[in-house]
Amino acid sequence: MFKGLSLFLLLISLTAHAEQWPGEQWPTAPQIAGPAVDALETYAFASRNDATHEGIRTDALLIIRDGQILYERYAAPTTAQTPHLTWSISKSLLATLLGVAYGEGRFKLDDPALKFYPALDKHPAITLGHLLNWASGLDWQEDYEYAPLKSSVVAMLYTRGHRDMAAFAAAHDSYAPAGQAFRYSSGDSNLLAAALKSMVGPQRYADYPWTALFEPLGIRHAVWESDASGTFVASSYAYLTARDLARVGLLMARGGRWNDRQLLPEDWVAFNLKPFAGYKAQQDEAVPGGHWWLNRPVDGAPSPWPDAPPDTFAALGHWGQALYVMPSEKLVIVRYGDDRDGSYKHNELLKRVLQAVRP
Template sequence: MAKGMSLFFLLLISASAHAENWPGQQWTTGPTIRGSALEALEGYAFPTRNDTTRQGIRTDALLVIRDGQLIYERYAGPTTAETPHLTWSISKSLMATVLGVAYGEGLFKLQDPVQKFYPALKQHPDLTMADLLHWASGIDWQEDYEYAPLKSSVVAMLYTRGHQDMAAFTADHDRYAAPGQAFRYSSGDSNLLSAALKTIVGANRYTDFPWTALFQPLGIRHAVWETDATGTFVASSYAYLTARDLARVGLLMARDGRWGDRQLLPKDWVAFNREPFGHYRAHEDEAVPGGHWWLNRAVDSAAQPWPDAPVDTFAALGHWGQAMYVIPSENLVIVRYGDDRDGRYRHNEMLKLALKAFAGKGQP
């Protein structure tokens, strides 16, 4: 009996030593990181900040989760731990995550025609949900920003003639290619997904669905998501989360859609998000599109876009330097908010420096 009890306690201690960490109302904190590698990272991420010219790298928040614990956090400018920061196009990956919950409920399939849920797409009847998630709608769309506003579809959608009903504005565009055949990054595609979700879950559930389906189960308490005049969430651009709350989404994705003992997202949905779009043609230093997430994968005879990071790294990315990097092999989630206006920030440099500071020091 004594030997049996000893074995039992050894197994119990072993299991406890390798137990997963999950945040409660707050993140638990891990060991404090110090040293020259951290100093190099901070030197890159937080140089002297010029709020007059807005030049250079301007990090608002940098937060690191390792093994489910908060091990590093720093803020600058007006941003604090309690600030729901504009995520810009990270909103697209958030919409994909919300859609994953509806997918897990069996409410749609990836090959369903989007017109089934959004009849305004009558001139694009063969467009599927998977096509939109790959930014491969074939809809003729110009994703130009402040440097080319006059020809920009997204500027018109967000600020001028399309802002009242963003999905309808997108649906009214002609096509340049057959759906599913070519990648063209499009905020319009993301807002079509948001409009489809309204029918998929029903108008009564839709208003609160991001909260009931995703935010509340993850313990996210400071989320804001703007809608257009039709009440459709602006999935392309206008979700706001604190860095701590966004990191919860990263941990969910790092652990294949599982939150504690609940499989919140189906594993095949997460696998789809993390699989490169098959018809993508690589461009130098450009992350590879998956299912509304960005991948560090070598495709089309091109090298990894972020060569100093592991191949399993994937990310949610947004305008002006918003980024959430998920690195499952290193048990790392890194949230970076910014206000970069001149293009100096480099994902690979941030990842290289962060990995030197934080990688290889967690649990097996």
Template sequence: MPFAPFRPALRALALATCLLSSHAHGTETWPEADWPHGATPSGAAVQAFENYTFPTRDDGTRKGVRTDAVVVIRDGQLIYERYAGPTRAETPHLAWSMSKSVMASVLGVAFGEGKFQLDDPVAQHYPAFADHPDIKMRDLLHWASGLAWQEEYEYAPVRSSVVAMLYTRGRDDMAKFTAGFPADAEPGKRFRYSSGDSNVLSATLKQMVGKDYANYPWTALFEPLGIQSAVWERDASGTFVGSSYAYMTARDLARIGLLMERGGRWKDRQLLPQDWLKFVLAPFPEYQPDPKKPNEAVPGGQWWLNRPVAGAPAPWPDAPEDTFAALGHWGQALYVIPEQKLVIVRYADDRDGSYQHDAFLKLAQAAFAHGEVQP
């Protein structure tokens, strides 16, 4: 045993390395069964935030800003929450299209497990897409399949592809319904927001993970994060409605925000690969902002970004450019502001155009971004 005299030194070096690693992560605060609580801010800035976010609700007309819940996490601590209407802390709220970003996070775990690559043809993982051999996984993630989809809602139900998919002709098999659309653009060249693209992604996951599919969002994402309230509806074919029908409490959704804010890492586990985050948090390269809609968020990979692109300024000028979000119908939002270590969940029932992301974010930062945070 010629190296025995050096063992104490090696043990000391190993211990020092372990302690340094522990120190690097040990100062972080993480939720366990519940969120740790930080000091709740107060004062004029918080009052201004509440005046905008929680005005008196008009349930007769359903007009104006109609917030159901706000949860604010700063540096891993719950510092503010408030509920309105029928929503409470224990209520799993419909996420609407925030479900797309949740599904993207589930897919990110599958990506890290080597189950697919971004340049894989979609048909490789979903044979019903055989008539669209040139559409790649990255194209669906960018809402850039090139299919002739019309994402209209209750204001134009007759011509709406998404209404037909969710409620009438497509409801039994939403991905197959989407696969039946013709192309009217080259894949990967045009952004067109499509809940159909998102549901095809959910169907690709089914083939990737096989018999584990029904439990996979839980085993891959929800359980590692400690999310206990999640419910996710499936269509008649057994495919999760990845576009629209995930439910969870505001506190639980904030856990996904913290995962994203901390670079895909949960405690000491890198749950989402860095390559995945680099992709989903980068603007779609072919995106051209609509000058008539200057406050429209920039599409990433099933997430929305506050980034200046193609000569246009950042859509939310009062928020840092590294801000990104999951967004949904009727005002649902999960905002992540890495620069300020803020995660903000907003559930809502907005029925008109009163609510503005930038106004909310400006007031939220004034109310919650200040004060000491852990290093």
């Protein structure tokens, strides 16, 4: 009897060791050190000039392996308690939230988007799946500082579209048939956020990100701004601490499962991580999936981050925000920054992280 009980407890111990989950706090592993870590820090945390905003300006770097904190560093004023602006990581966060709604049977990928957002009535062919692939066909210009006068996203966030961002996006004309061509669009993301409101109902909508996703993951300090119409700004304005964002990464790294609960259906995660068939590869650009970015070779082009495993995927945001997930390495990496000049390179950071964590 005691021999059988000892074996049972040993198996439980091995299982617990193999798969760590954060509770209120993240478990920690012995922190990495050595020349490779020094090289990583030299790259990520170079001396920063806050007056000129030049160079690589990392605010936070958090490395999780096997569900445990392996490395963590911040640059003032950001701390472990700071909900950081994620910019377009918000888009992947929305995709994760939509995965919960999908699992609840609230929509199908091939549903027409106007079923949930009637303002798209002049674009009846657009489906929710098209929006998730950034393939609505809407003539959207995702230009930032380099072309603000032509920018749809600047107008949406700051000028004539800011009160009702989804309505502003829906009013755009088409440049291509829905589902045939990729064009990155913050408008597509905010149309999805407006559709979610119809899916769950206006009474539940304001709390839905918290009750459906944040609370099950143990995320306590998230902020997600809404526009004047009450629609979440899913393109840009979610704020999370690095540790809280890492929980979303761990959820995705483990196929949508959190502890013993399948929070995201497996087929939803598979859609997120499937390259959009209409994408034409561009050098050094990550490949679009379902509102996530993939390190996949497509269309004869090499992987965009050649020093990272091909199963690497990411949520990416303006000015260097990044959530990287490497399932084969059991790694989740959060990097927040304030990069303004293009100095920061995804592949370089990932290469140095892998050199630092590998024996």
